[in-house]
Amino acid sequence: MTAPTTATDVNQPSLEHAPRTGRRMSWPVLLLVIAGALALTSIVRLITGANGITNVSQMSTALQLAVPIGLAGLGGLWAERAGVVNIGLEGMMILGTWFGAWAGFQWGPWTGVLVGIIGGCLGGLLHAVVTITFNVNHIVSGVAINILALGATRYLAPLAFEGHQGGSAKQSPPVDSLGHFSIPGLSDWLESLNDQHWFFVSDIAGLLGGLVTDVSWLTLLAVALIPATWWILWRTPFGLRLRSCGENPIAAESLGVNVYKYKYLAVIISGGLAGLGGVFLSIVANPFYLEGQTSGRGYIGLAAMIFGNWMPGGLAIGAGLFGYTDSLNLRGGSANVHALLLLGALLLVAGAIWLAIRKKYVKAAITFVIGALVFAWYAGTNEVPNQVVSATPYVVTLVVLALSAQRLRMPKADGMQYRKGQGK
Structure with a gap:
């Protein structure tokens, strides 16, 4: 008689014994x-006078650009x-932009959101x-899906719009807004605090102000999906079985997991999330579909996921950075990027010191030289070309x-071909 399959059983051969590289950063250290x-x-x-790099409007724009x-x-x-x-993912986003705008201008923005997700799911399927x-x-x-999605939307856009x-052939009619909200009192207080340009305090106010000022309801949904994804994948039997398919599908199959089913569900959900990102671009960021948006x-x-x-x-932090x-x-492109050259130089010097402490002297020297060159660029110029900003x-x-490549560990079976019963 064989023991019944449980989520813990699935975890034994595939997840607990997976090799790890490096240590995971704890939340206190990360903060x-x-x-x-x-x-x-x-x-x-304070040194450069580029107050725009942490003001509320800059952070609000950054949040809007980080969501897709x-x-x-x-x-x-x-x-x-x-x-x-x-x-x-790019092609599934394109499908989301087109389907979302197509349904949105005819039947309303929330219908557009739903149909855009379905469009992305079709790409995932x-x-x-x-x-x-x-x-x-x-x-x-x-790559084929990216090309196919681009070609399909170019063909459909003139017919539909x-x-x-x-x-027009490259743009949809405008879509009604989903609506925005600000937290009364708090957003005004944070903006006022940010305008004082105090050290650190005003920068925190700018960061928090961007999170509570003129926020779309779809942004709120997107932010909520971050902890929801963590909870589903790391705290439920469903998520454990799904992750086991990416670590060791043969072992997962031997324990009764329907590997095909979980892979199919994961990729379809993947397409739906990318489609939702496309919907955000064609309904929230811009109230219309635009070719190439x-x-x-x-x-x-x-790249943010990696x-x-x-x-x-970590993905959320990467998306925020990008x-x-x-x-x-x-917003203030050339002046802000020129100020960030100084920030980059300081970070590189700090990285060189850290590498030297860890006795990686060659890497420390190279990092320090690059930091010095970036500082020379900052000190010798008053602005940067628009091409650099772009x-x-x-x-x-x-x-x-x-810089982050050495600490990464992808799922062990990521990208590997799998056939049912191949472990027998």
Whole structure:
């Protein structure tokens, strides 16, 4: 007689014995690091006079830009925790933008949200069929979905939008707003405190003010999905079985887990979350669909997921970082980026000191030289070219991934082909 399968049983061969690289940062240490970075930013603000880098409007814009990146990253996390690489997040976001705007201008914004999620789910279902059932390479399938989604929406847009007021071959008619809210009293008080330009206190006020001022209801939903994802994947039997499929699907199958089912569910949910990110772009960020409006955010969402070490909390921090750098394009770009050169130089010097303490002298020397060059760039100029401002989000993405690569651990079976019964 065999013992009944339980969530704990599934965990034994696949998760508890998975190798780990490095130590996970505790919440107190993480909060201390964030506070230190904010204090350093405050010092830079006082030295340079670039008060815009932490004001309420800057933080509010950063939050708005971080949401679609975070939703795409969450989609990637669901898929990859089940062992399926989802490069097709960009295409699923494109489907979300188109379907959301198409349904939104006809039947209202909340219907647009629902239909946009369904559009993303359709992209996820296609990716699941191709990769899970037919065992096509995950990267090839994802790239094909990105191309297919772009071509499909270019074909459908003229058919659906031309002839309607405000519509064209590349743009949908306007969609009604989902509505925004600010917390009465608190948002005004934080904005007033931020305007005092005090050290650290005003910067915290700017950060918190951006979270409670002129916030969309869809933003609130997106933020709530971060802890919800953590709870489902790490605190429920469903999540444990799903993660076991990404760590050791053969062992999971031997314990009675329907690996195909969990992989399918994960990839479809992944597509729905990416589609929701697309809906945010075409209903909240802009009240209409516009060809090319995803602008690579699906790829940056994937980068945020990797930066976050395939964890929801780290993903949220990565999305916030990339959203903040992206917001520099919209608000005081050149002056703010020039001020952040000083911040980057200080962070590099601090990193060099830390590497020297750990006796990694070669890396410390290289980091210090790069920091000195960045400081020379800051000291020798009064502004940076607009091209640098536009490239800042992508440069930060590459730098952050390069610096964080050594501490990452992806799910063991991520991207691996699986056939039912292959372990027998």
